[in-house]
Amino acid sequence: MNRIELYAAIRRDACAGISNRALQRKHGVGYRTVVAALESAWPKERKPPPKRGSRLDRYRGVIDDWLRADLDAPRKQRHTAKRIFDRLLDEHHATDVSYWMVRE
Structure with a gap:
């Protein structure tokens, strides 16, 4: 089941009168997911992870x-x-850099 189908199922069950806590247990999701599904039929886009x-x-x-x-x-x-x-070791004392990282 993808997230859109999950949101639709949560909304359908909520219209049937099931409490938020019961929705969480039934669908195996957290409180924030239930609230997000009740606020909008479309899940928000995931944020890209920050570049390391x-x-x-x-x-x-x-x-x-x-x-x-x-x-x-x-x-x-x-x-x-x-x-x-x-040279990094000798001239810049770069002890935090390993040789394996340089070889990438």
Whole structure:
């Protein structure tokens, strides 16, 4: 049963005179769902979850600068994920960043 059908069933049972608490038990939903179903036949859109930041966000500008400088360097001298990780540790003391995160 999708949410629209659930809301319709709750509204139908409410018109039959069933109490809110009985509606909760019958349909296996909480108080807020029953109230929302009685207020509107259409469920509200779900909010998208907030975007989480990365531990690398703080160093993104530094890493971008290194990679831009690498565009002119010979192929063998360019930064790898391991070299970036090592430089972050040495120059910026980035102990909160792990090597596995850099490899993503």
